[in-house]
Amino acid sequence: VEASIPEPLREAWRKHSATEFTTKDEFEKDLVRHIETTLARSLYNCDELAAYSGTALAFRDRLIIEWNKTQQRQTFTDQKRVYYLSLEFLMGRTLDNAMLNVGLKDVARDGLSDLGFRVEDVINQEHDAALGNGGLGRLAACFLDSMATLNYPAWGYGLRYRYGIFKQEIVDGYQVEIPDYWLDNNPWEFPRHEITVDIQFYGNVKKYQDESGRISHSWEDGEIVQAIAYDVPIPGYGTKTTNNLRLWSSKASSGEFDFQKFNAGDYESAVADQQRAETISAVLYPNDNLERGKELRLKQQYFWCAASLFDIVRRFKKTKRAWGEFPDQIAIQLNDTHPTLAIVELQRILIDKEGLEWDEAWNIVTKTFGYTNHTVLPEALEKWSVPLMQNLLPRHLQIIYEINLFFLQSVEKRFPNDRDILSRVSIIEESHPKMVRMAYLAIIGSHKVNGVAELHSDLLKTTLFKDFVKIYGPDRFTNVTNGITPRRWLHQANPRLSALIAEKLGSYDFLKDLTLLDKIEAFVDDKAFREEWAVIKRENKLRLARHIKATTGFDVNPNALFDVQVKRIHEYKRQQLNIFGVIHRYLSIKAMSAEEKKKVVPRVSIFGGKAAPGYWMAKTIIHLINKVADVVNKDPDIGDLLKVIFIADYNVSKAEIICPASDISEHISTAGTEGSGTSNMKFVLNGGLIIGTCDGANIEITREIGEQNIFLFGNLAEDVEDLRHRHFYGDFKLDPQLERVFDAIKDNVFGDKADFSALTSSIEEHGDYYLVSDDFNSYVTTHEMVDEAFQNQEEWLAKSITSVARMGFFSMDRVTNEYADSIWNVEPLDVTD
Ligand code: Z16
Numbered sequence: 001v002e003a004s005i006p007e008p009l010r011e012a013w014r015k016h017s018a019t020e021f022t023t024k025d026e027f028e029k030d031l032v033r034h035i036e037t038t039l040a041r042s043l044y045n046c047d048e049l050a051a052y053s054g055t056a057l058a059f060r061d062r063l064i065i066e067w068n069k070t071q072q073r074q075t076f077t078d079q080k081r082v083y084y085l086s087l088e089f090l091m092g093r094t095l096d097n098a099m100l101n102v103g104l105k106d107v108a109r110d111g112l113s114d115l116g117f118r119v120e121d122v123i124n125q126e127h128d129a130a131l132g133n134g135g136l137g138r139l140a141a142c143f144l145d146s147m148a149t150l151n152y153p154a155w156g157y158g159l160r161y162r163y164g165i166f167k168q169e170i171v172d173g174y175q176v177e178i179p180d181y182w183l184d185n186n187p188w189e190f191p192r193h194e195i196t197v198d199i200q201f202y203g204n205v206k207k208y209q210d211e212s213g214r215i216s217h218s219w220e221d222g223e224i225v226q227a228i229a230y231d232v233p234i235p236g237y238g239t240k241t242t243n244n245l246r247l248w249s250s251k252a253s254s255g256e257f258d259f260q261k262f263n264a265g266d267y268e269s270a271v272a273d274q275q276r277a278e279t280i281s282a283v284l285y286p287n288d289n290l291e292r293g294k295e296l297r298l299k300q301q302y303f304w305c306a307a308s309l310f311d312i313v314r315r316f317k318k319t320k321r322a323w324g325e326f327p328d329q330i331a332i333q334l335n336d337t338h339p340t341l342a343i344v345e346l347q348r349i350l351i352d353k354e355g356l357e358w359d360e361a362w363n364i365v366t367k368t369f370g371y372t373n374h375t376v377l378p379e380a381l382e383k384w385s386v387p388l389m390q391n392l393l394p395r396h397l398q399i400i401y402e403i404n405l406f407f408l409q410s411v412e413k414r415f416p417n418d419r420d421i422l423s424r425v426s427i428i429e430e431s432h433p434k435m436v437r438m439a440y441l442a443i444i445g446s447h448k449v450n451g452v453a454e455l456h457s458d459l460l461k462t463t464l465f466k467d468f469v470k471i472y473g474p475d476r477f478t479n480v481t482n483g484i485t486p487r488r489w490l491h492q493a494n495p496r497l498s499a500l501i502a503e504k505l506g507s508y509d510f511l512k513d514l515t516l517l518d519k520i521e522a523f524v525d526d527k528a529f530r531e532e533w534a535v536i537k538r539e540n541k542l543r544l545a546r547h548i549k550a551t552t553g554f555d556v557n558p559n560a561l562f563d564v565q566v567k568r569i570h571e572y573k574r575q576q577l578n579i580f581g582v583i584h585r586y587l588s589i590k591a592m593s594a595e596e597k598k599k600v601v602p603r604v605s606i607f608g609g610k611a612a613p614g615y616w617m618a619k620t621i622i623h624l625i626n627k628v629a630d631v632v633n634k635d636p637d638i639g640d641l642l643k644v645i646f647i648a649d650y651n652v653s654k655a656e657i658i659c660p661a662s663d664i665s666e667h668i669s670t671a672g673t674e675g676s677g678t679s680n681m682k683f684v685l686n687g688g689l690i691i692g693t694c695d696g697a698n699i700e701i702t703r704e705i706g707e708q709n710i711f712l713f714g715n716l717a718e719d720v721e722d723l724r725h726r727h728f729y730g731d732f733k734l735d736p737q738l739e740r741v742f743d744a745i746k747d748n749v750f751g752d753k754a755d756f757s758a759l760t761s762s763i764e765e766h767g768d769y770y771l772v773s774d775d776f777n778s779y780v781t782t783h784e785m786v787d788e789a790f791q792n793q794e795e796w797l798a799k800s801i802t803s804v805a806r807m808g809f810f811s812m813d814r815v816t817n818e819y820a821d822s823i824w825n826v827e828p829l830d831v832t833d
Contacts, residue, residue, distance in 0.1 A: 020062045027111040030058040051117045052125035056187040059098045067233040067242035074153040080826045082154040083312055086140040086335035089158050090132030092652025094188045096123045096492055101235040127182050128651050130164035133288040134568040135678050136374050140335055145485040146812040148236030148243040151828040157308040160230045160247035163283040168610050168649040173626035177613050188232055195229035197307040198253055205395045217352055219395040224253040225277045227307035237487045240831050248307045250280035287612045288568040289380040298384055305342040313349055327367035331824035334371045337382045337438035343369055343445035344396045370823040371442040371449045374675045376459050382438040407444050411471055425467045443468050448823045452482045453676035453697040481700055482676040483815040486514050489682045493656040496536045515808035524801045534797055537687055544661035548645055554633055557640045560602035561790050565666035566650050566658055569611040569618040572673040577772050578666055579625050581779055582644055583741045586632050589641055601787040604643045608650035620759050627750040662688035664786055670770045671695045672717030681810040687800040705803040713782035714775040723774055727767045734764055735776040
């Protein structure tokens with residue numbers, strides 16, 4: 001039913017249509033009105049939290065007005081749209097970002113100050129929206145920011161988890177996980193109780209034949225869970241475009257089934273059914289780069305894919321276009337294999353519900369989807385057991401077998417003499433139980449597959465997916481190196497640096513075209529500019545030092561070299577290499593004379609990151625870091641020369657404090673294991689130097705900023721296989737400096753050695769899979785070069801400025817435009833009013 005008001009009655013609507021504040025006075029009026037009415041508070045009981053809520057509501061009003069207009073405009077122009085499907089959106093806080101994007105932070109600052117508040121304190125009241133694990137989820141959030149900023153008609157689709165990534169506490173040196181219930185008083189979401197989709201699970205498939213002999217399938221019975229839409233406005237920077245992020249929440253279906261139970265007096269079991277339905281969107285799985293094959297996770301994936309596809313198809317059908325035009329109107333990007341079922345679901349809708357022929361449907365499907373791969377780690381590649389899928393999604397499994405059959409037939413025709421290729425590329429792995437290989441299904445169902453950095457994309461083509469390159473040719477595979485949004489990761493996190501750059505360039509245009517940063521290289525010898533640059537870094541270090549003092553109680557010397565590694569804790573990211581390096585440094589200082597100590601460059605080694613709750617080795621690494629901190633930080637022989645800090649609960653809002661405050665940061669994964677990495681970009685963009693391996697985007701960062709501006713070390717990806725082989729055949733001698741580190745651990749210097757035996761033995765006895773020993777010498781030597789370089793502050797500063805100037809390539813806007821041109825074939829929608 002159309003709910004549109006007829007033209008003769010629209011006058012009153014237009015007269016009273018909501019307006020947007022622009023001045024300080026108007027902002028104050030909106031703020032006070034929200035505090036007094038929406039929040040039912042007054043000037044007698046307005047604390048910082050209430051001031052936050054009122055401010056958020058005032059800005060929310062603005063976003064909503066533009067969001068409505070944007071949606072109307074996009075519907076009206078009816079051009080191709082992008083749908084970004086991601087199980088994770090690691091958004092962080094919204095208010096600061098919204099203020100900056102609409103260009104009214106100064107207005108808010110002045111207004112809040114009139115009413116007795118500091119804008120920074122108000123902003124700090126907000127709880128992070130942490131619906132993601134790490135890089136993959138943050139990339140999705142950067143995409144949304146960039147797509148809105150560039151005026152692309154684009155929606156995100158995800159799950160509205162009741163619990164985001166857990167909060168981390170450190171108790172006696174161990175990680176403890178606290179549930180992250182974040183939804184109370186979240187002003188940034190709009191429930192759309194009228195937008196619902198019924199989602200089916202289990203049941204069975206019936207086959208029918210009509211008079212003409214045509215066979216059709218129907219998925220019957222099973223259980224129904226309801227998906228409810230929650231919408232989140234996504235404002236672009238310096239544009240009126242405000243896109244939509246639609247998150248689905250699960251609820252028991254209000255269908256007959258439950259009423260029957262309630263009516264039959266089976267109250268308890270009816271309530272239990274409701275609880276079970278709500279479980280689907282209850283919690284984000286806390287694994288980064290690991291898939292564990294749990295049924296509830298598969299339910300989450302299907303629930304979200306089916307709801308999103310229904311929504312997309314419903315919108316398309318309103319346009320009354322022919323099905324063949326579907327791929328001209330719609331591009332769907334799969335963020336990893338998590339949404340691969342969307343491919344199967346669209347095929348099912350087209351053949352089972354809309355009556356298309358298989359080939360016609362499949363042609364539409366493959367033209368619609370693109371698939372982004374984020375990792376080559378085998379433990380992260382999704383496989384679902386066939387019996388599990390048979391039970392939960394019987395019709396989808398049939399369709400997968402059908403897709404596989406047609407695919408293998410075509411492969412057999414092309415490679416009649418290659419018997420092995422069929423079993424190698426089959427979507428079904430012939431194991432016990434059989435498994436569905438989701439990455440293969442995603443490749444077969446998409447027209448483009450991309451990796452996230454050059455090395456990573458090359459490895460995909462030469463290792464993981466090499467058979468598919470043979471089958472489809474190299475053009476199906478492409479690279480789009482990741483980026484970050486300069487709005488959040490420069491302007492918001494580092495306002496002073498952003499202002500200094502704007503002052504030199506004459507405007508903030510670089511925030512929309514980051515390649516303009518190259519103009520600051522002309523000021524690298526400008527004395528005043530250099531001094532300001534140094535002062536800003538120092539201020540940012542002081543801000544972090546205050547945070548460290550407040551959260552850990554430790555004092556750190558702001559003149560020391562701040563050495564930071566913050567990211568998920570994972571063996572492949574090698575925080576163990578870092579902490580072993582710290583122990584090596586500690587032992588070296590302990591062995592020094594007073595004279596020698598005078599030459600030591602003081603250091604603060606800062607760690608942060610969460611371990612997946614079931615990942616024991618990662619938790620052991622956290623434990624060791626904290627034990628080393630206990631010993632080192634109170635050792636009178638060491639004083640200010642070395643401090644070790646573990647920052648608990650690393651998240652997006654902490655990253656905004658940490659990234660601008662590093663002198664050097666560590667990106668030291670075993671070569672060939674990190675897809676891209678994106679914190680490397682955040683640190684360099686904020687004037688920090690980096691130490692890293694030749695891995696992921698480090699390689700392209702080196703190419704852009706110049707190898708004299710980065711500290712690279714370690715073995716290359718091409719040598720990893722051979723080194724592992726040698727370990728396997730016992731051709732291995734522990735690096736002698738690492739041996740000294742292990743001896744200290746085994747002398748119980750950092751508490752009970754038994755606590756860390758898994759860590760040392762994985763290197764000494766179990767093949768050193770991540771090549772910690774092989775890279776140790778190179779790592780330690782490179783850190784000596786870092787110390788030496790840091791002593792020449794003038795040269796260090798030049799490296800810092802030059803690097804920032806050359807970071808334009810890593811803007812998410814470049815990434816978004818590349819996807820738009822080479823994968824989605826969509827155009828921006830110009831906003832003229
Ligand atoms: C993830 O965060 C990433 C890959 C993956 O398969 C699963 C998760 Cl949850 C990361 C990569 O590890 C990282 O290198 C990359 O920068 C990031 O995805 C974004 O592409």
